[in-house]
Amino acid sequence: MTRGGQGLARVAVVVRAGAAPLWWLGVVAAGAGTLVPGLTGRRIGVTAGAALFLVAAAVVACAGRGRYRAPARAAVRAGRHDVLQDRAVTVRNWRRGHRWWLLLAFLAALSTAFAVPAAGGMLLAGCGTGLWLKAAWIGRLEQSDEVLLWVRVDWLRAGVGRPAGRRVKGYRTTGIAAGDAAPGGARRRTPALV
Numbered sequence: 091m092t093r094g095g096q097g098l099a100r101v102a103v104v105v106r107a108g109a110a111p112l113w114w115l116g117v118v119a120a121g122a123g124t125l126v127p128g129l130t131g132r133r134i135g136v137t138a139g140a141a142l143f144l145v146a147a148a149v150v151a152c153a154g155r156g157r158y159r160a161p162a163r164a165a166v167r168a169g170r171h172d173v174l175q176d177r178a179v180t181v182r183n184w185r186r187g188h189r190w191w192l193l194l195a196f197l198a199a200l201s202t203a204f205a206v207p208a209a210g211g212m213l214l215a216g217c218g219t220g221l222w223l224k225a226a227w228i229g230r231l232e233q234s235d236e237v238l239l240w241v242r243v244d245w246l247r248a249g250v251g252r253p254a255g256r257r258v259k260g261y262r263t264t265g266i267a268a269g270d271a272a273p274g275g276a277r278r279r280t281p282a283l284v
Contacts, residue, residue, distance in 0.1 A: 120211025150220025229274020
């Protein structure tokens with residue numbers, strides 16, 4: 091960062107960063123859980139897991155939307171000297187900062203298989219799906235306003251990777267073609283037009 095610029099990370103990319111690890115860890119834990127009959131039996135475990143998957147996906151996708159909307163409405167244009175962080179760097183930083191939480195969640199999901207087979211893993215996968223849905227919702231906000239939403243990297247460190255945490259005082263915006271991630275945080279399929 092030079093001449094007063096700030097490092098900026100895409101809001102949707104930060105939200106989406108946990109989706110794939112939670113989904114895949116959940117799928118593996120659920121698959122392993124079906125190998126154990128558990129206390130309730132596999133059929134009840136899978137049925138309960140399906141319900142937990144749907145509830146977790148809905149709750150994670152919808153929770154805290156107001157905490158994203160308010161700073162999005164009040165967002166200011168990014169400065170000329172602000173540095174836009176690559177999508178891969180943002181994802182790597184989030185996953186590195188949360189690796190122990192992801193491991194603990196995976197172990198907890200595996201251990202629940204002895205009581206309710208597959209349910210813990212499906213709950214974890216539901217949380218990952220909810221993050222994908224939330225990132226897609228942020229992408230729709232970005233497309234409707236024709237801007238991309240960014241958050242200061244130093245605020246993410248202080249807020250443990252939460253782009254709507256208490257330490258985040260606001261967002262910045264760029265044009266829709268800035269950076270290497272599309273609205274919603276996915277990789278761009280085609281190079282951005284500059």
